[in-house]
Amino acid sequence: MLTQEGYRVVEAATAAGAREHGAAHETELTLLDINLPDGSGFDVCRTLKEDRPFTPVIIISSTHRTTQARLDGLAAGADAYLIEPVPPKQLVGVIRGFLGHVSDAERHDSGWVITDPGGLIEAASHGMKRVLNLTVRNLTARRLTDYFEDRDVASALLRGAVAGQGSLRTLRVRPRERAPLSSIVQTSPVTVPGDSLHHVRWAFTVEGRWRRTLGQAAERN
Helix, strand or coil: CCCCCCCCCCCCCCHHHHHHHHCCCCCCCEEECCEECCEEHHHHHHHHHHHCCCCCEEEEECCCCCHHHHHHHHHCCCCEEEECCCCHHHHHHHHHHHHCCCCCCCCCCEEEEEECCCCEEEEECCCHHHHHCCCHHHHCCCEHHHHECCHHHHHHHHHHHHCCCCEEEEEEECCCCCCCEEEEEEEEEECCCCCCCCEEEEEEEECHHHHHHHHHHHHHC
């Protein structure tokens, strides 16, 4: 189902495989079961969050259905806890909230960024290289609001998310050395275990018109 939505999916059948794939640099989100043949998904989640605290982990379970299980999952660092059966639209909606929408499997014009309360980038997904035309390493410690045409609106979204209010807006983004583009931007507060700062997740989805323009330019070149 997720592949049909345009996401690239890598599967793991064990806790060891989940830790290996979840820690990979190109992994932007982990969808994690609890009952694994060689360990607990709760332990896997803790390990992943210790190594990459800003990479989203969604726990999904058909057996651990109690309120306490959900609290245990969130305490382990999970960004969301879903109980099966999960309607397909709901699952896709949750994942889009973290990663943005991907139009097809051939292109990746979406990504996420984590900022501190002041808007400085602390982490970014692999997909942001296409959105902002900067490597993930070069994005770190830059002020994200500087990459919006309307910085006042972006700053308002930042303040709202720091206060615990998510938002969804279409904004003009200014990639490095490229023309501005229109992007759907979703902001949401992020809680990191052991960190008192109020971080913010920004999910970017570049609108289709820019995708077509970029593809046409590549064909001409």
